[in-house]
Structure formats: C-alpha cells, structure tokens
Amino acid sequence: MTSPTTSDVDVVLPCLNEADALPWVLGRIPHGWRALVVDNGSTDGSAELARELGALVVHEPRRGFGAACHAGLTAATADVVCFCDCDASLDPSLLSPFVREVSGGAADLVLGRRRPQGRGAWPAHARVGNLALARMLRRRTGLCLHDLGPLRAARRQALLDLRLTDRRSGYPLEMVVRAADAGWRITEHDVPYLPRTGASKVTGTWRGTWQAVRDMRRVLAEPTTSSAGGGVPR
Structure with missing residues (x-):
C-alpha cells in the first residue's frame, strides 16, 4: 500500500500554551502530512511558533478541549484526520499505522x-478516572476498550456526520459513543505515554480530572443515537 499524501492526512493538535512542546511534536509529524495547530487562547506565543514551524494555525477563542478539536476537524480538508495532544506526551509519528488501517478499510x-x-x-x-470511564463505556456500548486517549484516526466526513456536540472534556468519549452507535469498526493499539511537557490543563489535578469525568459521564447518560447521518463510513 502506498503512503498517504499531503491531501490524505491532517493532524489536529489542540493547543493551549504549549510553546515548549511544539518543536518536538511538530518535528514528529510524518512527512507529507499537514499539522493543524488549534490555538485555544495561548499567551506564550504558541500560535506564532507553530506558524514559524510550518503548521497551519487555527484560532478557536471558545475555551474547551472539544471546542479546539472540533475547530480543527472543521478546518481540515484531508480524507483522513488524526488527533494528538500537543504536550509531547504522545508521539504523532505513531499515527502512521492508524492511518493505514483506516485508509485500507x-x-x-x-x-x-x-x-x-x-x-x-x-x-x-x-x-483511575480513565479506568472508571472505560468500564462505563463498555457497559454503554459493548466495546472492550481500555482507554479514551486522544491519539486517534478516522475519515473526516464520517466524523463530521457523527454531529458531535460536546465542546469540553467529553468530546473524545462522545466520538467513540456515537461511532459505536453507528456501527463503526473501532480498534485500539498500545502506544507509549510520556511525561508531558509543562503543566496539564485537565488531568494534572484532582479538580481537572473530576471535571473531565463529569463531562464524560454526561455523555454516557445520553440516549443511544440513531445511525442516521452518522452511519458506517464508506
């Protein structure tokens, strides 16, 4: 199978004050792919640095992880869209086999x-919070998943068709829940998780973790969605 070209893959990188991590993260984007750094109100020059390093910068003034992710998704134009944290805890080069799996069907x-x-x-x-949510997700969807991590890949139009509405910490979970409801084939692969660069905005504190868990429990409490408008990608 040939490697994806520039027009095939966009990598969405939600960003809030990640200037220290950006050089490493952007340097690990696979050759020919496009990095979309979604600036969510940074005050440390992250947007300017990302632009200097060759990324396309998207500005999302509304604060929230989901708001940043969705702004990147709507700005993307590639067939396949990937998501990755911008804090150097995850290596975006590991997305290559993810993309091959999606592109190959x-x-x-x-x-x-x-x-x-x-x-x-x-x-x-x-x-602990992630483990509890993973168990609730299994009960809700039947999927045997272990993590709700941000490193992921799917087809852009199919993601848009899911009509995701959460703009806070529940966005990654809502994506999985709605995809499961629509009958998507969802797979999970181990990836190394490194100590992040800088302070965490969500899970670095008990308060941030509790807020994330509360957002995600709200998503899990929503009724099962119809596959209309968000069916299996073709």
Missing part, C-alpha cells in the same frame, strides 16, 4: 491505548 476509528513510560507520565488520579 480495516477499521473506521483507531484509538491509541496509553502505556505510561516513566514516573509522572500518568498521574494516579487520572488513571
């Missing part, structure tokens, strides 16, 4: 299961 949504590398890579409270 073996899966509709590919997720990275985070495997912490070294002390401090994944705080205990964040890991």
